[in-house]
Amino acid sequence: MDGVSLGFGVVSAVLQTYTAVTSACDVYLSVREFPSTYRELRTAFMVERYRLEQWGEQMLSDVQQERLEQSQHNVAVWRLFKAVFDAMWAAFQESDKTLDDFGHIAGVPKSGDSSDLQLLESMQISVKQPPKRSVLGLARTVKFVLRDKKKMETLIKELCYWNDSLEKMTSKLEQESMRRRLRVKFSTGNVDDLEQLQAAAALLQHRDLEKMASARTVIERGYSTETPSQPPDADTTPSGPITPHAESNFRLEMNQLDWHGLPFMTDQSRATATYRGEGIIVDWRLCRDNTWRRQNPQAFRQRTENLTKVLNSDLKALNLAVLHCVGYLDQSLMVTGYAFRVPPEANPRQKPINLHQLLTSVTKPSDVPDLGDRFELAKILVSTVFEILNIGWLHKNIQPKNVLFWPEPGTKDHWDLSKPYLVGFDISRPNQPDEVSEKPLSGLDDDIYRHPNYRAENSPSFLPSFDMYSLGIMLFEIGIWRNVGYQGNRRSSGSSWRPNLQTHTSDPHFIEKVIMNGPVMDLRRYVGVKYRDAVLACLSQDFDAIWDPARAFESAEARLQCFAAEVQTRVVDVIAVCRA
Numbered sequence: 001m002d003g004v005s006l007g008f009g010v011v012s013a014v015l016q017t018y019t020a021v022t023s024a025c026d027v028y029l030s031v032r033e034f035p036s037t038y039r040e041l042r043t044a045f046m047v048e049r050y051r052l053e054q055w056g057e058q059m060l061s062d063v064q065q066e067r068l069e070q071s072q073h074n075v076a077v078w079r080l081f082k083a084v085f086d087a088m089w090a091a092f093q094e095s096d097k098t099l100d101d102f103g104h105i106a107g108v109p110k111s112g113d114s115s116d117l118q119l120l121e122s123m124q125i126s127v128k129q130p131p132k133r134s135v136l137g138l139a140r141t142v143k144f145v146l147r148d149k150k151k152m153e154t155l156i157k158e159l160c161y162w163n164d165s166l167e168k169m170t171s172k173l174e175q176e177s178m179r180r181r182l183r184v185k186f187s188t189g190n191v192d193d194l195e196q197l198q199a200a201a202a203l204l205q206h207r208d209l210e211k212m213a214s215a216r217t218v219i220e221r222g223y224s225t226e227t228p229s230q231p232p233d234a235d236t237t238p239s240g241p242i243t244p245h246a247e248s249n250f251r252l253e254m255n256q257l258d259w260h261g262l263p264f265m266t267d268q269s270r271a272t273a274t275y276r277g278e279g280i281i282v283d284w285r286l287c288r289d290n291t292w293r294r295q296n297p298q299a300f301r302q303r304t305e306n307l308t309k310v311l312n313s314d315l316k317a318l319n320l321a322v323l324h325c326v327g328y329l330d331q332s333l334m335v336t337g338y339a340f341r342v343p344p345e346a347n348p349r350q351k352p353i354n355l356h357q358l359l360t361s362v363t364k365p366s367d368v369p370d371l372g373d374r375f376e377l378a379k380i381l382v383s384t385v386f387e388i389l390n391i392g393w394l395h396k397n398i399q400p401k402n403v404l405f406w407p408e409p410g411t412k413d414h415w416d417l418s419k420p421y422l423v424g425f426d427i428s429r430p431n432q433p434d435e436v437s438e439k440p441l442s443g444l445d446d447d448i449y450r451h452p453n454y455r456a457e458n459s460p461s462f463l464p465s466f467d468m469y470s471l472g473i474m475l476f477e478i479g480i481w482r483n484v485g486y487q488g489n490r491r492s493s494g495s496s497w498r499p500n501l502q503t504h505t506s507d508p509h510f511i512e513k514v515i516m517n518g519p520v521m522d523l524r525r526y527v528g529v530k531y532r533d534a535v536l537a538c539l540s541q542d543f544d545a546i547w548d549p550a551r552a553f554e555s556a557e558a559r560l561q562c563f564a565a566e567v568q569t570r571v572v573d574v575i576a577v578c579r580a
Contacts, residue, residue, distance in 0.1 A: 271284065377417040
């Protein structure tokens with residue numbers, strides 16, 4: 001047998017086994033009357049079924065098959081795939097009574113009466129298109145498994161183990177992309193579903209999925225407490241460990257901190273201090289109009305508490321470039337400060353620098369960071385904004401002044417671009433259509449980063465796509481390493497190593513008129529076509545169309561999932577593959 005024939009045979013066997021395993025999963029998920037104590041197991045089964053489906057779409061597509069079949073050497077890879085699917089199938093055979101009972105209804109011989117291959121082929125056909133008379137019988141026969149919860153838990157854990165093995169056969173970028181899609185798939189605003197997801201993820205040790213569910217549970221429960229119609233006796237206690245402190249109130253008093261300088265708001269809107277022996281940075285912020293805060297003090301306090309709880313959670317599994325929040329302070333209804341721990345590697349006495357300062361301090365080519373460093377910075381910020389949106393939160397103030405860096409240990413002015421920290425959450429809020437949107441107190445150079453539809457006084461409610469627009473401007477700046485609203489030194493701005501920009505900060509359509517009609521298209525000379533296309537996707541306002549009321553969706557969750565999937569495809573995954 002030649003290599004081509006051998007390869008074709010192995011590929012065919014893999015496809016057969018893959019189809020049989022996914023069909024067997026569907027047999028279990030077809031049971032409608034799961035006992036309430038099995039809900040987290042059903043959710044866990046759904047997670048592993050989707051992981052398997054994702055892997056199949058990634059690796060068993062026609063293009064991928066053709067690529068792998070081109071070389072006889074890749075026959076070994078296909079044999080490895082088949083070994084994993086055989087192991088998955090063996091896990092189902094541990095519960096072969098289910099398969100045998102279904103097979104009897106559908107006219108399939110028992111596993112002991114036929115070869116594995118014949119059984120797989122039969123199951124592939126019969127489960128995909130079962131006779132109508134067998135559907136009720138199938139549901140009845142599967143129930144026997146549900147009488148043994150431990151057996152079902154063992155089966156799901158085995159599927160998880162083999163799914164992990166399959167993922168490890170893909171590249172790191174493919175693994176990260178599949179994990180993002182998994183989090184998007186199971187992100188929901190339903191608190192009951194989130195609790196089941198959190199339990200299922202903990203069972204299978206999917207830490208990223210567990211933390212996503214935990215963070216969104218805090219947000220959704222917090223939103224319900226902000227809603228005026230919420231019954232006063234409703235249980236709004238967040239589930240799971242949220243804070244290391246015994247008390248649930250995160251409000252701090254000014255005299256609880258040992259301030260390193262002026263404790264009140266300065267020109268840079270930040271102050272440093274020590275709290276319980278740890279270095280702290282307080283991010284002070286003002287809202288433009290405090291009318292809502294004055295009229296709804298309890299709702300404002302609850303929103304502040306909820307955001308603090310989210311930022312106080314352990315979000316490392318989501319790789320968010322945010323600081324750990326220990327509490328908040330009030331100077332007045334106009335001024336709120338969030339207290340964050342400084343990074344563990346930072347000197348608490350050293351003040352950070354923000355991205356705006358770095359972008360506006362360039363005077364010569366050597367001041368521009370290496371392209372690889374700029375790509376890493378872009379990837380981290382894109383991923384952070386994406387995950388924040390996916391847990392149901394809107395940042396609303398994405399701009400370079402809200403991206404901080406601390407000096408590397410032992411240095412005073414050497415900044416590690418791979419360790420940015422996004423702050424400026426003061427006016428952020430849950431992504432709910434009836435939530436009040438506050439605007440920050442800002443100048444023209446800050447307004448450049450606002451979506452043109454959100455700069456007017458009577459603007460529509462803030463949308464997730466507006467955050468992506470702001471991110472797109474910042475990605476453009478990182479690409480050329482200059483600030484769009486800063487002319488700087490005329491000699492440096494007119495030099496050939498960076499594009500010259502005409503700045504009209506008072507025009508809400510400045511980005512469309514000036515940046516989109518030249519500099520963005522020229523961006524490919526500096527960072528390549530893929531990076532440029534990701535920036536264009538953010539600035540083109542295409543993502544706004546998903547939130548158009550005229551575009552019908554089954555639910556708000558379906559709309560958000562569609563949006564997140566588009567953002568991942570056109571921005572996150574594209575930036576992730578950029579290399580210097």
